[in-house]
Amino acid sequence: MATEVYREGAVEFLLPVSERVFYNPRARLGRDLGVLAMRVEAERLERPLEVLELMAGLGLRTRRYLTEAPVAHILANDANYDAFAYLQQTLAEEPRVELQNELAQRLLARLYLEDRRFDWVDLDPFGSPAPFVPWTTGVIRWEGLLYVTATDAPVLCGAQRGEALKSYDAVSALGRECHEFGLRILVGFLQRRLVQANMHGIPLFSLFDGYCWRVLMRVFKGTRGFNAEHLGFIAQLPDGEYRATHAGIPAPLVQEYNPAQTVRWIGPLWLGPLHDHAFLGAMFRAAHEPYFAEARRFITKLNRELDELPIVYNLSGLADKLDRSVPPTREAIKFLRERGYRASTVHHAGNAIRTDAPLATILQLWG
Numbered sequence: 356m357a358t359e360v361y362r363e364g365a366v367e368f369l370l371p372v373s374e375r376v377f378y379n380p381r382a383r384l385g386r387d388l389g390v391l392a393m394r395v396e397a398e399r400l401e402r403p404l405e406v407l408e409l410m411a412g413l414g415l416r417t418r419r420y421l422t423e424a425p426v427a428h429i430l431a432n433d434a435n436y437d438a439f440a441y442l443q444q445t446l447a448e449e450p451r452v453e454l455q456n457e458l459a460q461r462l463l464a465r466l467y468l469e470d471r472r473f474d475w476v477d478l479d480p481f482g483s484p485a486p487f488v489p490w491t492t493g494v495i496r497w498e499g500l501l502y503v504t505a506t507d508a509p510v511l512c513g514a515q516r517g518e519a520l521k522s523y524d525a526v527s528a529l530g531r532e533c534h535e536f537g538l539r540i541l542v543g544f545l546q547r548r549l550v551q552a553n554m555h556g557i558p559l560f561s562l563f564d565g566y567c568w569r570v571l572m573r574v575f576k577g578t579r580g581f582n583a584e585h586l587g588f589i590a591q592l593p594d595g596e597y598r599a600t601h602a603g604i605p606a607p608l609v610q611e612y613n614p615a616q617t618v619r620w621i622g623p624l625w626l627g628p629l630h631d632h633a634f635l636g637a638m639f640r641a642a643h644e645p646y647f648a649e650a651r652r653f654i655t656k657l658n659r660e661l662d663e664l665p666i667v668y669n670l671s672g673l674a675d676k677l678d679r680s681v682p683p684t685r686e687a688i689k690f691l692r693e694r695g696y697r698a699s700t701v702h703h704a705g706n707a708i709r710t711d712a713p714l715a716t717i718l719q720l721w722g
Contacts, residue, residue, distance in 0.1 A: 363380075378415065386415070388650055393426070397424065408420075412433060417429060430453045460487060472494060472499070480506075502571050513526070526620070535704075539665060540623075543624040558571070558625075558630060561662075562703065585625060586623055590621070596714035630658070667704070667707050670708065697710060
């Protein structure tokens with residue numbers, strides 16, 4: 356079979372030319388961030404990590420973890436037999452690797468029954484991670500890290516409301532701010548599933564990179580440290596303003612549906628912080644090699660945003676409604692800060708702002 360040579364990070368690898376297995380360069384940022392987070396976590400624990408990779412694919416992520424991060428042992432699994440056959444060809448002789456070819460839920464159930472626990476659980480499925488998340492709660496160590504990826508954009512962005520309810524018990528809203536809604540729906544879903552298992556999590560970073568959503572969460576035993584006020588909804592009022600709210604707050608009474616008078620509810624979702632900035636700073640300092648340049652730039656973006664503010668406005672969307680030009684994002688942020696409000700950039704949208712300012716104040720940007 357014909358092969359192609361690729362290089363990513365510190366790893367050079369051969370991949371077969373096949374429609375069944377492939378290399379996805381768009382996912383490189385997620386692998387970069389995973390390596391850096393592993394370095395920071397191993398330094399915190401003062402030992403190498405025990406890793407579970409549930410959907411290893413062709414093993415690129417596995418090889419990068421082995422080569423670039425402190426890993427004591429990694430269980431790499433993939434249910435696709437073609438992918439597993441390639442894993443056997445390339446990783447079977449690696450003493451730190453254990454290979455499995457099982458459905459993820461079945462593997463997780465067996466590992467739970469065997470009382471095996473991991474410092475790092477990597478869940479990177481095609482589409483939604485929702486069917487697998489409840490099973491991961493039985494195999495992650497206390498204060499371990501759960502790294503979850505979601506690629507189901509039509510669901511998390513509100514184009515498929517039924518699927519969103521089925522997967523995440525939540526509804527998004529299709530529009531310019533949908534990637535923020537999708538990110539917070541994903542974090543909120545993870546928290547609710549952890550709470551159901553008498554656990555809770557703290558997001559270390561949460562992002563949308565233009566391709567998929569990724570969340571790295573530290574998992575703790577019990578729910579005493581969980582703040583229920585961080586779970587709620589975002590309500591879009593008839594004038595377009597977004598407000599963070601919680602269950603139990605009365606909604607406006609509307610006798611008949613009228614798009615101009617009806618409040619749109621988005622959620623339930625996560626209203627709390629998206630990142631641990633100290634952890635992000637440690638990741639930035641761990642990125643010594645030049646091939647982490649893009650990752651360092653992205654970490655800087657994450658560190659600059661006021662991620663504890665759940666309300667995001669897309670300036671292009673507002674300008675379109677007013678039939679006016681789009682103001683520079685920096686000028687918009689300066690304008691709001693001068694009036695006493697908090698405002699910052701948004702890592703996943705260059706022409707959006709994260710703020711606690713009311714919409715009426717933001718619209719004053721256009722005079």
